[in-house]
Structure formats: C-alpha cells, structure tokens
Amino acid sequence: MTNAYDEYMRQVTQPMRTELENSGFTQLTTADSVHEFMAETKGTALVVINSVCGCAAGLARPAAREAVSEVKPDQLVTVFAGQDPEATAAMRGYFDEVPPSSPSMAILKGGQLAYFIPREQIEGFPMEQIRDHLVDVLKQVCAD
Numbered sequence: 001m002t003n004a005y006d007e008y009m010r011q012v013t014q015p016m017r018t019e020l021e022n023s024g025f026t027q028l029t030t031a032d033s034v035h036e037f038m039a040e041t042k043g044t045a046l047v048v049i050n051s052v053c054g055c056a057a058g059l060a061r062p063a064a065r066e067a068v069s070e071v072k073p074d075q076l077v078t079v080f081a082g083q084d085p086e087a088t089a090a091m092r093g094y095f096d097e098v099p100p101s102s103p104s105m106a107i108l109k110g111g112q113l114a115y116f117i118p119r120e121q122i123e124g125f126p127m128e129q130i131r132d133h134l135v136d137v138l139k140q141v142c143a144d
Contacts, residue, residue: 013052013083016061020048023065025076031090033080036093038091041111043074045140047091050080051102055123061101061123062072063130071138073107107141114141 018026028034034105048064050056068076079087081102092100094113101119108114115137122130 006096009083013080014110016052016057017078018048019061019079020050020064022075023068023076024072025064025078028077028079028087028091029084031086034087034090034094037075037077038111040089041075043110043113044138045075045077046073046106046138047106047108048076048078049088049091049104050060050078050083050104052082055119056103058121059125059127059130062106062127063134064105066127066131067134071141071142071143072134073138088122107137109141123125 006015021027026037028037042052046064046068048060050061079091081100088102091106094108095106095116097102097113098116098118103119103122104119105122106113111117117130117134117137
C-alpha cells in the first residue's frame with residue numbers, strides 16, 4: 001500500500017524522469033539495475049543524478065539534454081536522488097571518492113569514473129556554461 005506522500009512524489013517527479021528519458025536516458029531505479037548496468041557497461045557513459053531541486057530543473061537536466069545532442073556517449077543513464085535511494089546509493093558507491101551531491105553528473109569510461117560535475121559546479125551557473133563544460137568533457141573522454 002502506498003501512502004499519500006509517495007503517490008504525490010511519484011506524480012511530481014514523473015515529468016522530471018520523462019524529460020531525461022525523452023533524451024535517451026535510461027532510468028535505473030533499483031540497486032540491482034545499477035549493479036547490472038555497471039557490470040555490463042562498456043565505452044563511455046553519462047550518469048545524471050537527478051533531483052527535484054530547482055537547479056536540476058533549470059540547469060542540470062537542460063544542460064545534459066543539450067550536451068548529449070552534440071556529443072553522445074555510448075550509454076545515458078540516470079538515478080533519482082531522494083526518490084530511488086537504493087539505486088542512488090548504489091551508483092554513488094561506484095565513485096565514492098567524491099562526496100554525494102545532487103544534481104550531479106558523472107562521466108564514466110570503461111565503468112570507471114573519468115570526470116564528475118558536482119552540484120557546486122551546477123547551481124548558480126548559467127545553463128549554457130554547464131552545457132559547454134559537459135560538452136567539452138564528453139568530447140575529451142569520448143575521444144580518448
């Protein structure tokens with residue numbers, strides 16, 4: 001049985017999930033799905049740690065969407081902090097050398113963390129600057 005809060009949050013977050021899905025991102029909603037993805041991932045991947053905060057809506061998601069239209073890694077995945085806690089914790093466990101933050105973006109190469117963009121490099125910056133930063137990193141990591 002779901003409680004009213006859980007149902008409300010599902011309704012609130014669905015458009016935020018759909019926004020990334022429509023740009024080719026796959027939702028990883030369980031720890032098992034994260035571990036399976038990490039065990040099978042090859043090449044480059046962009047992981048967006050999604051969030052309900054304003055800087056995710058106005059900055060991180062639009063920057064990620066626009067960046068991958070210019071440079072597309074082999075895989076695009078997302079976990080939703082605060083909504084899918086087990087999946088988020090599992091993903092963060094693969095790059096535990098960086099403090100947790102959301103929204104944030106991790107660029108993986110061969111299943112290893114190649115670059116990380118924390119909330120501190122998202123919040124308060126223009127979306128275009130975040131997008132350009134991500135595009136530059138993706139170009140470099142995808143070319144190596």
